[in-house]
Amino acid sequence: GENVEQHPSTLSVQEGDSAVIKCTYSDSASNYFPWYKQELGKRPQLIIDIRSNVGEKKDQRIAVTLNKTAKHFSLHITETQPEDSAVYFCAAIPRFINNNDMRFGAGTRLTVKP
Amino acid sequence: DSGVTQTPKHLITATGQRVTLRCSPRSGDLSVYWYQQSLDQGLQFLIQYYNGEERAKGNILERFSAQQFPDLHSELNLSSLELGDSALYFCASSVGLMAGEGDNEQFFGPGTRLTVL
DSSP, rough: OOOOOEEOOOOETTTTTTEEEEEEOOOOOOEOOOOOOOOTTSSEEEEEETTTTSSSEEEEEEEOOOOOOTTEEEEEEEOOOOOOOEEEEEEEEEEOOOOOOOOEEOOEEEEOOO | OSSSSEEEEEEOOOOOOEEEEEEEEEETOEEEEEEEEEEEEEEEEEEEEETTOOOOOOSSSTTTTEETTTTEEEEEEEEEEOOOGOOEEEEEESSSSSSSSSSOEEEEOOOEEEEEO
């Protein structure tokens, strides 16, 4: 089955700096990679996603890059703001239609200091 | 508000007991997913239903079961509860079958916090 590793587990940055969170996956059949943001006590919310036929995707201050050969993908947040403080989860989903298994990384707690 | 509702919000029970968690998906969504979020294990996918049928399983224990009803709401049944079952249980819904296909984003409910004493 799929195994997703996420690093770092905690990340503290100064407001305005960039933050990068990395995930690696093991199953080469995974073809969909979403990122979720979870604020304390709240539900996970999708912030950006990427499919295996795309190398990079950007949405304002957030970008995701995917390296299929190395089986890793990264979340980049630029010009961080205090409201970016949350736990971020990556996930990898296999391709096979009967196995819609989502494996999440263990999460990264991002703190943006004002 | 994602449009996904879950009840109850909190549940406190004792070991050995059985509980039922309920989820109502967003209007028009046919897929329902259940997840368990423990403090030390992050988010774990449990099971997915699509239009009333089980479609995929993750790390769901045999003591746990789920179903999706004709009106598309879903219930997660947890039996013979153990202390380690204490967690946040999230339900999510999406329009279609395959996450990541088209605009098939998963929307999460607010969760049910289960405490087993």
